[in-house]
Amino acid sequence: xxxxxxxxxxxxxxxxxxxxxxxxxxxxxxxxxxxxxxxxxxxxxxxxxxxxxxxxxxxxxxxxxxxxxxxxxxxxxxxxxxxxxxxxxxxxxxxxxxxxxxxxxxxxxxxxxxxxxxxxxxxxxxxxxxx
Ligand code: HEC
Numbered sequence: 001x002x003x004x005x006x007x008x009x010x011x012x013x014x015x016x017x018x019x020x021x022x023x024x025x026x027x028x029x030x031x032x033x034x035x036x037x038x039x040x041x042x043x044x045x046x047x048x049x050x051x052x053x054x055x056x057x058x059x060x061x062x063x064x065x066x067x068x069x070x071x072x073x074x075x076x077x078x079x080x081x082x083x084x085x086x087x088x089x090x091x092x093x094x095x096x097x098x099x100x101x102x103x104x105x106x107x108x109x110x111x112x113x114x115x116x117x118x119x120x121x122x123x124x125x126x127x128x129x130x131x
Pocket of ligand 1 (some may be wrong): 090106
């Protein structure tokens with residue numbers, strides 16, 4: 001906010017100077033248009049650089065945190081990280097565990113209880129996390 005006030009103050013000063021050379025009205029109009037343009041540009045820039053808000057964990061993720069970690073980063077070298085992994089890949093693995101096409105006693109048991117919509121929510125969530 002302080003920076004914004006500073007920009008407006010300096011722009012207004014610039015406007016007064018410009019109006020001397022271009023005539024009061026034309027100078028002011030030109031200056032305000034330029035200031036509005038700059039301001040809109042900086043607001044747009046700030047918005048496009050803001051990080052996306054993280055997805056909140058689906059309730060089904062409560063069954064995963066014990067092994068894959070609170071934020072999808074596991075504390076055990078035999079348990080894979082899920083954070084930031086590709087969404088379609090995660091979904092394919094979960095379905096493979098559920099169908100017993102991929103064999104791991106823990107994951108086979110856990111995946112049994114996951115519906116397709118659970119898998120959709122879980123994979124959207126884990127793929128959105130920072131690895
Ligand atoms: C008891 C521990 C445990 C729990 C709880 C658990 N997992 Fe796993 N998970 C594992 C292990 C171990 C592997 C690695 C299996 C292997 O070596 O093939 C794995 C693998 C995976 C993979 C494959 C990752 C890859 O890179 O191929 C996915 C996806 C996954 N788990 C998702 C989940 C989800 C979603 C949940 C919660 C619904 C969950 N897991 C709960 C232990 C667990």
